[in-house]
Amino acid sequence: MPILSEFHNHNHGETSTFTLPRKIEAPLFKIDPKNQQRRKIWDISPNLHCSIIGTCLTATELRQFLGKMGEPDAKTASDHSLHSRGVLAAGRQDIAGKQLNKTLDRRHETLVKRFSKVATLDEIRKLWAEALEEGEVPGAYWAVMTHPATDKPLLQEVFGEVHMLSHLVGSANRLDIARLRKLQTELDERDEKIVRQEARLQSGADERSALLRRIDEMEQTIIRLAARNDTKVEHADETSILRSALERLDTEKARSESLTARLQATEDKCKAAEKRAAAMSEQIAELRFELEAVDTMLNVETADGSPSVLSSRSLLYVGGRRGLFDRLRVLAEQRGYALFLHDGGVEDNLSLLPGLVSQASAALFPVDCIGGGARQASVSGRAEKVRSLENGEPRQLYCRCFHRRGFGQRIGSGHASAEGEGKSLCARIKKLDFKFPV
Template sequence: MCVFKKPGQADALGDLAARYAAQAVDGATPAADDADRARGSARRKLWTLGNHAACPVTGVCLRLPELQKLARKADLPLDGCSEYEMHIALVSECRRRTPLAEMVQRELDSRYELFIGQSLRLKTTEALAKWWDRSCMGMDWAGVFWAVLTHSRCTPELEFAVLGQVHMLQHQVGMAARVDQTRLQTLVQENHQLGDELIHAQQRLQTMGQEQVLRKERHQAALMHLRAELIRAQTERAQALAELEALKQQTPELPQRQRLLDDNRQLAEHNQQLRRALNLATQAAWPAPATPGASGPTEKAADARALPPDEGLPIHDRSVLCVGGRTRVIPIYRELIEDKGARFLHHDGGEEDNAGQLGPLLQSADVVICQVGCISHNAYWRVKEHCKRHGKPCLFVETPSRSALERVLGGCREPAPAALCEVGGDALVDKAR
């Protein structure tokens, strides 16, 4: 704040400054005032300042404990006084040339010697005022304040302006102190809250750390157990391999024995098939007994019954694929086909078995039997197309029963091509639909 006002404010400021100057002259010590005027450029003393200067000087430039220490040296009776009462007594002493005022003067001159030295280079009131304007907002403005007030070029007008500005600064500082106090209390509360949260967080971290340690210990124990199991399994495997190698060395003919056992099993199965075929051939060789007095159609029927089942489509030692059929008749079909010395294959026609398995089974079959009433439309056309393409016999059975299969197998007495069998099959499919 500049101490020199605009022309419009000069009258009001002049009246206030004149009144302040008159009070300063009335309150000054005559002997001291004469001595200062004699020196001309001598620095002003605390007790020569205006009546309002002692209060801000003692309140701004020195702390209360320091003033109490100086008062005890000056033998001032301040025991039992409040801080405000002590402040009033000290200000009253500093307005006059007393031992306490001289002690305060020496203390402030010593403390703010640097600022006093800077002010001595200023030779005019204007320069002193500008220096105050530049420095009054700094951190060490108390030293500048003392140096300006005690400067020989500090006029009553400048002193009035400086004291007024310091007075307002003290109000602002007080307000800021109250705001800071409120903020400090808020920060203290937040600090306590954050401290509690920090304690809880530390406790949680400690608990989590303990749980992590326990988990790590469990994992390490499990890892050690797995490693032990792995070592045990590897040891057992090595022992088993060693025993196997020892057995191989003790019985070098073991692979040959295994091959012989497989061959023996295959020969036994083939022998069983031959025995069944022989039994069937033996039974077929015996004619059915003729009924006495019977003739004509009865004899023809007897001759038809006497025909061996294998006089139909020859399936002996061939692979017969049955596509479709009820689950309960599959064992009957298997028995009937295997009794004729054939190998029985089966596919349910897309009901449960994978449709992709039908192709390989058709490739491996020599004869195909199609259950037209128990087969999907797609499977039927695949069977028909495959048999036409490869010339395989394809027999169609309308009713899923043993007798129906026997009739189909006995109906083709010569190995008919697949196309001829498919005609009857189409008729059966149409009839089933």
């Protein structure tokens, strides 16, 4: 007969002492000043048994305990039914109650020993706060409830925190479960798709192997038939058979070639997908680099703290897209620079460029967005101020220039053509470690 027979009698319509929790005016636990041993679960108010069972034992652990107590449906009963039986056992000082107390002690032995080393309320409260921060709520809750020094205010405080924590966990679990189900569905669909693709590939490979074996058999048949041509009586029939075999061979070869082409196309698609994935990875790495560059530009001062070579904090940006000028100007103002802009001769007069170069501490121009004349004008006679930005969206390159270190290094002037000078500057700039003031 099950230990918790009262619960089963209640389920069959008989009178039972098991009822829903109600407000009890009795003390929350038995107080015995002479007894310094830990409390048992039946010494604690029934009002707290529900929270103890629900917090300190998992459904699996409770199911195992009730199975040991002889509950016939311990493996199939609902979690709520098991919880109710656990609460009933907690209030009884019999075999079930004692075994339940031992189960809780074994389950939370580490935390019980840790709390047993302290004796004051302040020490207990401190250990409880640490356990709450580290997520060790079940063991700490059982240790506080059974500690001989725990008083009513501390017990009510701990109970309240666990009660509210259960609400928060329940709310968060609902969202997590929804997200988990969605992700699991997507994962299952992807796995099914992969399985189907692998099955098609394997089927094609098997069919191709079978066709190759049949071709070999046909060729052997042709060889045998050719060896029998010396018999004149059967010559006509053998010729017909040979012709038929050759036709079948041609058909099988055509099918084999078709399957080979399909298999190659599938392999090409797989390789293309791998290349796209690699390209996306490279793009992600580049975007991450740009993001780090912008973050560094906005948050980090010059590494060595040395004064900037751009003492006047003025820059000249030649070329680029006019649609970006406003954003570049805002970016420069945020960093405390005076920014001179020239579109490289599209609308602005090229005769203004030498004067702007003389006013700026450094000149920047994107190689892919500037005309030859503007490049020649910006380079000629003042190449030491020029910093060329090659191949990239101007605003990203502009941000990168503010982030790079070593801007004080000069680039020698030359007398080559505008195109050659730009390429030379780009090649030499790539070897420098710019240091732009932030």
